[in-house]
Amino acid sequence: MELRQLYYFVKVAKKEHVTQAAEELHVAQSAVSRQIHQLEEELGVKLFLQKGRNLQLTPVGQLLYKRVEAVLKDLERTVQEIHEFHDPECGEIRLGFPHSLGIHLMPEVVSGFRKKHPNVKFRLKQGNYASIVKDVVSGETDLAFISPFPEGHEQVTGDILLTEELSAILPPNHPLAGEESIKLEQLKNEMFVLFSNGYSLRPIVLDACEKAGFEPKISFESEETDTIRGLVAAGMGVSLLPDMALFQTKQLQPARVRIRDPKVLRQIGLIRRADHKLSPVATVFYNFLIQYFDTYNHKQS
Known part of the structure; x- marks a missing residue:
């Protein structure tokens, strides 16, 4: 053979x-x-x-x-x-990430790393929670951002990088759009625009609504953060999104309001195969990310 x-x-x-x-x-x-x-x-x-x-x-x-x-x-x-052992500065990093991190986080960390290591190449792959874990386990990707962090998973390991709040997003003319903060129960009669099944933000929102005493009525489902923001801005419903997914990229924007009760949070982690040693260039990037988010969390606190 x-x-x-x-x-x-x-x-x-x-x-x-x-x-x-x-x-x-x-x-x-x-x-x-x-x-x-x-x-x-x-x-x-x-x-x-x-x-x-x-x-x-x-x-x-x-x-x-x-x-x-x-x-x-x-x-x-x-x-x-x-x-890469011969020259780690000319290697390639295969990186997975969820859609909600593609707007701001991914461009920022990749750009920051490339300033120090300009010859390193990236192969980026978006996906939902299950596909991100699967790609790391199969070796399709070296590293992946993920939320929530897969605690207790035998085939992957990693670190929790940060915890961030989810805010309510509302149509600009919504009666609550001018509030500084609201209770989630105030949205119990609204139609919700949510991520489709398989995306990790969906169960976070459903769990938060359950804690607030109601089950959300879903008008639209999507796999893209921009689509959810656009539908809400156009008056098609309300939603909850993490702060990182709310950087303005278009003129039509929903109103953003903090949720004070219950506090809605998500963790973002970085995972790799548990039984596989990272390549030299991926190790350099991994250490860069740990330091980057350590600095980021200190600034936020």
């Missing part, structure tokens, strides 16, 4: 088409077909079945694909780490 065969196999499995795989690999279609055929002969199994114009993995092909893809990712990462 040759490494080239495994590369070709994974590419065909992803594209579900020999011609498309060959084009992406910049080799002849016959070369790809030959390598796949030789791999099947060596293993004594059929890896693909024809399905119309496309190819479909057989059950044993799916098993091989899952294992081989993980091996190739580890190999690719190992080669990268070897280069």
Whole structure:
């Protein structure tokens, strides 16, 4: 079994088409077909079945694909780490984060780090809570910001970076829009605009409403912070968002009001694989973030 065969196999499995795989690999279609055929002969199994114009993995092909893809990712990462040991300043950091941190936090920390380490590259990936944890566990990302912090998770470890408040956001003409602070129960008759299932801010809001004695009526659900802010600003409901997601980027903005009872908080953490040592460049970035948020929290207190 040759490494080239495994590369070709994974590419065909992803594209579900020999011609498309060959084009992406910049080799002849016959070369790809030959390598796949030789791999099947060596293993004594059929890896693909024809399905119309496309190819479909057989059950044993799916098993091989899952294992081989993980091996190739580890190999690719190992080669990268070897280069980084030679020069950590030219490495790449694969960083995951939730949508609510993409407006202000991500650009600020990446920009701050790049000022000190201008040659380091970033590969950024947004996602919901489950996908962020999954990407760290699988090695798809090196580090990830996450909220809430996954306490007790056996496969990831990390640090809590900060705790921030959630504020109520209201249409600009809402009767409570001019208040300095409100009790959450004052919004019990309002329609809410919330994140969709799978996003960590949703259960935080639902739990806060339960503590305030009501179940929110949901008018809209979204996967994007900007969409939620825009819908609220347009009068389609109210919501709760963390301060970090409320930096103004557009003219149409909702009113922001503090919630004094109950206090609604979220923790933001930084996670990595528990059984995996970070690369030199990722370690430098990790230490930068710990120091960055230590300074940030002192300023806020």
